[in-house]
Amino acid sequence: MSSTRDIDALIEMMAKLPGLGPRSARRAVLQLIRKRALQMEPLADLMTSVAATACECRNCGNIGTQPVCDICLSNERATGQICVVEDVGDLWAMERSGVFKGRYHVLGGTLSALDAIGPETLRIPKLSERVESEEVTEVILALNATVDGLTTAHYIADQLDGRCRITSLAQGVPIGGELDYLDDGTITAALNARREV
Secondary structure, three states: OOOOHHHHHHHHHHOOOOOOOHHHHHHHHHHHHHOHHHHHHHHHHHHHHHHHHOEEOOOOOOEEOOOOOHHHHOOOOOOOEEEEEOOHHHHHHHHHHOOOOOEEEEOOOOOEOOOOEOOOOOOHHHHHHHHHHOOOOEEEEOOOOOHHHHHHHHHHHHHHOOOOEEEEOOOOOOOOOOHHHOOHHHHHHHHHOOEEO
16 A cells, blocks of 8 residues: 555546646645645635535526525626626636626536537526516626537527527627636626627
8 A cells, every 4th residue: 555645646636627737736735735734724624614515506506605696695786687607617707807797697508419418408498587587688698709609699599589688798708718717807898898699
């Protein structure tokens, strides 16, 4: 039995995280071990807590520790606008920009014939329900500028046609770009220059 088996397993697990390869994972684990009391133990406690309490918001699909997220519960958010995003990382990117003051809807992916992901697999029916029940006047399609993102945007626009104003992000989001990787200024410019679909 190797004396570093658990450490090697931790490095291997960390290397599976986005943005970390084997070398970065080794450096991170070494740092955590060296600063065990200040970093590793609090991190382990937080990971245990989040693993036990994290859940999807039953209304919009955001991630939090309550059945309904803070954004959906906030009385300070505009109730007539819903910004539709592909995943929670995109929602967090929009929130980082601080420019959008409405509510969100996380689809959980995009339509993809190759991956057998149809409308029923995503949270599109829930979006349709929300448009009716929350008296939504505008749906902003803030989907990634990929083929699947554009296909999904067109599908949603067709489904909601005539029920509310439908807009999408404008200049600033590059083709093939993903919201989570954009800077706040680009997101702000894109949201402010949205257009009818």
